[in-house]
Amino acid sequence: MNFIFKRKNVICCLPILLSLFLFACSASKSPTDRKDEATLQGYEKSFDPTRYDLDYTEAPADKNNAGTPSSISRKNISGFRIQVLISSEFEECQQSRRELQNRFPDQKTYIIHEFPFYKLRLGNFRTRREAESYQKSLSGKNIRNTQIVPDKIVVE
Numbered sequence: 001m002n003f004i005f006k007r008k009n010v011i012c013c014l015p016i017l018l019s020l021f022l023f024a025c026s027a028s029k030s031p032t033d034r035k036d037e038a039t040l041q042g043y044e045k046s047f048d049p050t051r052y053d054l055d056y057t058e059a060p061a062d063k064n065n066a067g068t069p070s071s072i073s074r075k076n077i078s079g080f081r082i083q084v085l086i087s088s089e090f091e092e093c094q095q096s097r098r099e100l101q102n103r104f105p106d107q108k109t110y111i112i113h114e115f116p117f118y119k120l121r122l123g124n125f126r127t128r129r130e131a132e133s134y135q136k137s138l139s140g141k142n143i144r145n146t147q148i149v150p151d152k153i154v155v156e
Contacts, residue, residue: 074154074155074156075154075155075156076152076153076154076155077126077152077153077155078150078151078152078153079124079125079126079127079150079151079152079153079155080123080125080126080127080128080130080131080148080149080150080151080153081110081121081122081123081124081125081131081148081149081151081153082121082122082123082125082131082134082135082138082146082147082148082149083119083120083121083122083146083147083148083149084096084100084120084121084122084138084143084146085119085120086117086118086119086120087117087118087120088116088117088118089118090111090113090118092118093111093118093119093120094111096120097109097111097120100120100122103141104122107122107123107124107134108122108123108124108154109121109122110122121149121151122138123153124153124154124155125153126153126155128148131148132148135148
């Protein structure tokens with residue numbers, strides 16, 4: 001007898017459980033939303049801004065130099081830089097940057113943050129060959145494990 005009551009309770013609860021399940025499923029995203037989201041993520045992963053040869057003038061660095069010929073003539077173009085360090089520690093990048101600036105005052109240094117890493121890059125080279133020759137001079141000065149990377153460079 002006890003078994004029959006349990007079975008009836010399960011049969012009575014089944015429609016309630018089924019309706020809860022259907023309600024929960026209807027609140028989830030539709031397949032087209034998931035498809036659009038996957039497409040967008042694909043575009044974000046494959047986007048490379050260095051492929052676009054945008055020719056624009058940089059904004060003046062400070063108000064005192066605004067409108068001077070030196071601030072107007074600086075442009076960003078596609079080129080190359082030498083990546084010297086990749087670190088998750090900003091302070092390590094700052095320290096290495098100071099050392100590079102002292103050793104190579106003729107080249108500008110840049111710290112780029114691409115979560116979760118900080119990347120220290122050196123120079124503004126128009127061609128890969130220029131970057132390769134400078135990279136060889138760096139290895140002669142005991143700076144190794146560098147990479148040449150495409151980047152937007154500043155040309156004056």
